[in-house]
Amino acid sequence: MTVVALAGMLGAFQTATAQQSTFNEAKQKYQFAEYQQATTLFRQVADDQQANIGVRRDALRFLARAHIARGQRQQARSVIVELVDTNPPSDYLNPDVEPPAVMDMYYKVQKEKQGSYKVEQEEQGLQTIAVMDFTNNSITRREDYEGLSKGLPSIVINRLTGGTDLQVIERERIDWLLKELKLQREKGKVDQSTAVRTGELLGANAVVFGSFITTEEEMSITARVVKVETGEVMFGDQVRGKPDKFFELIGELSQKVTKSINVEMEETTLGSDETKSLDAMMAYSDGLSLLEAGRYRKAQQKFKRAVEYDENFAKAKKKMKSLEPMVASLDSEAGDDSSSMDR
Numbered sequence: 227m228t229v230v231a232l233a234g235m236l237g238a239f240q241t242a243t244a245q246q247s248t249f250n251e252a253k254q255k256y257q258f259a260e261y262q263q264a265t266t267l268f269r270q271v272a273d274d275q276q277a278n279i280g281v282r283r284d285a286l287r288f289l290a291r292a293h294i295a296r297g298q299r300q301q302a303r304s305v306i307v308e309l310v311d312t313n314p315p316s317d318y319l320n321p322d323v324e325p326p327a328v329m330d331m332y333y334k335v336q337k338e339k340q341g342s343y344k345v346e347q348e349e350q351g352l353q354t355i356a357v358m359d360f361t362n363n364s365i366t367r368r369e370d371y372e373g374l375s376k377g378l379p380s381i382v383i384n385r386l387t388g389g390t391d392l393q394v395i396e397r398e399r400i401d402w403l404l405k406e407l408k409l410q411r412e413k414g415k416v417d418q419s420t421a422v423r424t425g426e427l428l429g430a431n432a433v434v435f436g437s438f439i440t441t442e443e444e445m446s447i448t449a450r451v452v453k454v455e456t457g458e459v460m461f462g463d464q465v466r467g468k469p470d471k472f473f474e475l476i477g478e479l480s481q482k483v484t485k486s487i488n489v490e491m492e493e494t495t496l497g498s499d500e501t502k503s504l505d506a507m508m509a510y511s512d513g514l515s516l517l518e519a520g521r522y523r524k525a526q527q528k529f530k531r532a533v534e535y536d537e538n539f540a541k542a543k544k545k546m547k548s549l550e551p552m553v554a555s556l557d558s559e560a561g562d563d564s565s566s567m568d569r
Contacts, residue, residue: 245271245276245277245278245281246281248271249281249284249285251267252264252271252285252288256268256288256291256292259295259554261295261296261554262296264288264292265289265293268285268286268288268292269285271285272285272305272308283309283313286305286309287309287324287328289305290309290328290331291324291325291328294552294555295555296554302327302331303331303335306331306335307335310332310335310336310339319332321396321399322544322545322548323548325551325552326398326517326522326548326552327552330402333406342427343403343427343429344427344428344429345393345395345399345429352391352392353392353431353432353487353489354393354394354395354428354429354430354431355386355395355430355431355432356421356424356430356433357379357383357386357394357400357433357434357435358397358424358435359375359379359397359400359414359416360374360379360435360436360437360438360447361414361415361437361438362438363438363439364439364441366441366442367441367442371438372414372515373510373511373512373513373514374438374508375414375511375515376515376518377511378438378511379397379434380397380510381473381500381507382434382476382483384499384500385477385480385491386480386483386491389480389491389492390490392484392489395430400424400428403424403427403428404420409423409424418452418459422457425454426454431454432451432460432487433451433454434483435452436448440469444466444467444468444469445466445468445471445472445475446464446466447466447475448463449461449464449482450462451483451487460486460487461483461486465478469504472504472507473500499541500539500541501532501535501536501538501542503536506533506536507532509528509535510528510539510541510545512528513526513529513532513542514545516528517545517549522556526550526553529543529549533546
């Protein structure tokens with residue numbers, strides 16, 4: 227190897243080391259809510275064309291969050307445009323770790339770039355499935371169980387993602403689409419035509435939707451699977467059991483759903499993203515409802531409560547942390563963009 231080549235390798239190594247050091251410093255500033263300094267440092271990394279592309283993408287993700295925390299939504303949107311331009315189509319943002327405002331911008335920018343709402347397939351040939359919110363048909367203590375409308379599909383999605391080869395569309399994207407196009411006719415209730423239309427727009431092969439009834443003594447969950455192309459109901463069934471057997475019921479239902487579309491579901495152990503605590507799941511579900519209503523402080527408190535019930539509940543921890551920029555923006559935006567946020 228020539229001296230010139232060695233010098234080039236050494237230079238590249240030193241550049242990468244310097245950029246990683248700057249990125250780490252920026253993350254530290256971000257974690258201590260020093261958002262202005264973090265913004266400057268993340269921008270420095272993102273603008274360095276010699277930096278590793280993965281590090282630059284990570285810098286852009288954090289940069290968007292920092293702008294949101296500072297109430298700078300236009301700047302955050304510009305960063306999201308940069309991110310979408312540098313990402314491969316299948317490199318999606320994770321709604322469990324990104325602030326809701328970032329995800330909202332991300333979905334809008336993706337739609338503008340692609341000209342459609344369809345989700346790009348991670349791998350060619352995979353079946354894509356969408357799981358809608360479930361309708362709460364409980365009569366007694368209805369409000370106590372309202373959060374499960376969102377919590378229940380969240381668990382089903384976890385099971386399908388972890389135990390099958392299906393590409394499962396995140397429920398946050400579905401909720402965004404319903405709001406964006408005002409597709410849902412009645413709040414809290416998903417009918418078959420809405421489910422099919424949503425699946426069609428997202429490019430899903432099948433859509434799962436259903437309802438549940440919970441009493442002190444029994445929980446029953448009904449689900450239907452509809453083939454998007456034809457509107458045909460491929461599956462319709464119900465599972466019943468004691469409320470404290472909630473997770474077993476979801477597992478049984480998930481198995482039935484996958485069989486209806488000729489997909490095998492592996493037996494999977496409970497991952498750290500999930501919880502066996504019904505109290506933790508109820509608090510998490512309530513947090514999802516509050517989050518989607520824009521009540522970020524209260525949502526963060528519910529996710530914190532979920533972690534108190536189960537300190538290993540990783541999904542609740544991620545959601546709690548993801549709301550830090552939204553809560554910080556309440557103080558920085560001085561009401562300009564915070565009319566929908568919970569103070």
